[in-house]
Amino acid sequence: MTKNFSKLFQHGTLATLVPGLFDGTFPVGDLLKKGDTGIGTAAGLGGEMVVLDGTAYLVKSDGQIDILPADTLVPFATVHFDNSDQVGERVVDLAENDLDEKIFSKRSLQNIFFAVKITGQFKHVKTRAVAAQTRPYPTLSQVADKQAVFEENESQGTVIGYFSPELFQGMASAGFHLHYLNDDHSLGGHLLDFKVSEGILTIQPFASVEQHFPLDNDEFMGHDFELGEMDSQIRHSES
Template identity: 40%
Template sequence: MRDTTTLYQHGTLAMLVGGLFEGTLPLGELMEHGDTGIGTADCLDGEMVIVDGQAFKVQGSGDVIPLTPETKVPFAAVHFMDAQEHRSVVGMTDEQLKQQLLGELKMDNVFVGLRIDGTFTHMHTRAVNKQNRPFPNLTAATRVQPEFEQDQVSGTVVGYYAPHLFQGATVGGFHWHFLSSQKDFGGHILDFTIDQAEVSAQVLENLVQHLPVKNTEFREKQLDLQTMNDDINEAEN
């Protein structure tokens, strides 16, 4: 039976901040826990979007590649979509939508799975390039990232809101990716303007945090917690 109350996350954002980019969980195993989600692939290779049980990777080149169950991921989050809240929105920026959702749904202290289907007047994304060993840290890897923009593009936004208390385990606040209907454009969202769209929100009661305990690098890594918050904000915004 599908558990629609749980956010399942493999790895932590703090691991990526420290340069732990090696894939440690096959995508097929990850998707036993959800049909919707976001993340990245082995070696920090692009921006992953999972929609309707299908996984895609937006590469630094801008190309969109379907992923196989054997693809390994270092960091990803999934849930089974069963949204309780739905609303139609017209002519709204991402910042306006964030403020509306926070105010109306009282989201500050809960995890929320988000999906937006519609047409966007403007969509601005980026995608990190695949990294090679020896891996840099996350901020170094993301300081030079290809950015992409399209106008009047239809597609799906997938992502999460997480309480800021959990910054480090994940991204505190909103974190969402985009995939076009044609499966030829997407990435980590920098900003957007909605033409018209349907917004679905799903409050998730539980967080299951799965760690790569058999990975030697993970077990031995010493993280600099004092600078982690600034590093996350630089890499994700």
């Protein structure tokens, strides 16, 4: 299999989750053929997915972290092939608020998709994981209001995720969307805050993004999306 390091692959859109369409529609096994690294969620929003080195981990709201089998169906996930030839940049005492400045002060990247990876020693991380929902599904922002929060000091781990340009708000979450997994796989989730003591920051820009749709999911195909409120719903849910 040829790995295309300059292409991002996404199944499902964030907009599909907003009104509560949480059914799994794409097998993890197929997803891992599209990339060995990435983020996503599970059917019913049953946790926060982190894909590292070709393994899909699911951080659940009870704190448990599962490895997802190939036949698990997920509603929304974004993956790419990590280009290990890329040279990262050493960062020291980098806080979440510094990330914009650190990345955009040197390069114009705001109009394209790129991956963000930070490996190293974290002084502090704060993550969340949403709880699995059952039908009738609530909306995404209702779920976001009921989430488990995890914090850890002095951990070794990896921040992984993406920057998406403003134009693609709704397809993805515009701006940074980052997840975390510590090295012993005991804590992770959607990243709310972090501070790196010392680590390596790697940026992988993509020439293209492939958006894949669940054509065989009747609920998605027939849904009448109300996009007028989508932006504020996403900002509420993904911040």
